[in-house]
Amino acid sequence: MPESTDVPNPDPAPALALATVRAALGFSTDWTPRTDIGESATHVILWSQLELNDLYERLGRPGPVALRLAEPVDSLPVLELAFTVLVDGVGPVEASAEWCPTLGGHDTPLLRAATSAVHQLAC
Numbered sequence: 001m002p003e004s005t006d007v008p009n010p011d012p013a014p015a016l017a018l019a020t021v022r023a024a025l026g027f028s029t030d031w032t033p034r035t036d037i038g039e040s041a042t043h044v045i046l047w048s049q050l051e052l053n054d055l056y057e058r059l060g061r062p063g064p065v066a067l068r069l070a071e072p073v074d075s076l077p078v079l080e081l082a083f084t085v086l087v088d089g090v091g092p093v094e095a096s097a098e099w100c101p102t103l104g105g106h107d108t109p110l111l112r113a114a115t116s117a118v119h120q121l122a123c
Contacts, residue, residue, distance in 0.1 A: 017041045017090045024087040025095070026058060044095045049081055052097040053108040056083055067114040076100050081114055 018041045022031055025044065033039035046052045056062070062085040070080040082096035099111070 014041065020090050021087055021093055024059075024085070024090075024093070025055065042090065042093045044093065046095060046097040049097050049099040049111065050108065052081060052083075052095060053110040055095055056110040059085055061109060061113070062086070063113070065110060065114040067111075070098050073098075073100065081110060083110065083113075 018032070019029075021027075021041050021044075022029060033041055033044070037045055039045050046055065056065075062083060065083045066081075068080045068082070070078045072078055077100070079099050079101065080096050081099045082094050084092045084094045087093045
């Protein structure tokens with residue numbers, strides 16, 4: 001019997017992980033990670049802190065949350081606000097957005113959770 005010259009199917013795991021993350025986060029089936037900005041199936045970057053907060057609340061306020069320093073924009077301080085959600089079959093998925101404190105958005109559940117976590121670490 002001659003050997004097959006068919007190219008084997010690529011590993012289905014990445015496609016399955018992406019579909020699972022899309023469904024878990026409620027994203028469109030058209031969404032794909034933008035690797036040019038650092039996204040992957042397990043690291044999602046949202047446009048704004050408010051959009052990130054909406055996702056956080058829609059998912060039932062999963063944790064943990066983080067607040068980290070990011071690259072300044074036009075000499076303004078910028079923080080990266082993030083939370084991690086455990087997606088069945090994939091593992092931890094981090095969603096993040098940059099937040100410039102001088103532009104507002106101080107009173108959201110996600111930011112309150114992040115600043116509370118920072119305050120607990122400092123005490």
